[in-house]
Amino acid sequence: MSDSKKKTFKFNWGWGLLLFYTFFCVVTVWFVFFTTHQDEDLVTEHYYKKTLTYQQHIDEHNRALKLNNPVKWQINNANSNITFEYPASNVKGQIHFYRPSDAQQDKIVSISPDANSKQQISLQSFERGLWEIKVKWEENGKTYYQEARLVLEHNS
Numbered sequence: 001m002s003d004s005k006k007k008t009f010k011f012n013w014g015w016g017l018l019l020f021y022t023f024f025c026v027v028t029v030w031f032v033f034f035t036t037h038q039d040e041d042l043v044t045e046h047y048y049k050k051t052l053t054y055q056q057h058i059d060e061h062n063r064a065l066k067l068n069n070p071v072k073w074q075i076n077n078a079n080s081n082i083t084f085e086y087p088a089s090n091v092k093g094q095i096h097f098y099r100p101s102d103a104q105q106d107k108i109v110s111i112s113p114d115a116n117s118k119q120q121i122s123l124q125s126f127e128r129g130l131w132e133i134k135v136k137w138e139e140n141g142k143t144y145y146q147e148a149r150l151v152l153e154h155n156s
Helices: 013-036 047-052 054-065
Strands: 072-076 081-085 092-098 107-110 118-122 129-139 142-152
Touching: 047 054, 054 142
Parallel strands: none
Antiparallel strands: 072 081, 081 118, 092 107, 092 129, 129 142
């Protein structure tokens, strides 16, 4: 038997079609696996219900913008807390610390100012990163809403 009769592999359109189809199937299976294992945290659990009352939310925000003395906050890194200063000591409401990257870390705190219209909240349990502070309060029968972003640089 001579060496000239050895079969060599030839790449033709049949092999190209087989490789393309195999690649396509592998990518499709990977994509299905990847998409079914993604977290789907919603911005809010009751999204559609909240859209119906969004005009009320806009009105609350506009009222807060017109205030001469809105809610103010200041971070104290030494004590790892945040201090809120309210327009009056008789306000009621809540502060929502919203974590865009993980809904499980959201925190809601009731507003309870002291005699000086201030409230301190510890940041000890807060993870570093982006937080949104959403303050909704009621004063003299009117509701107000303010929000801001907060970036914690280190674990307080």
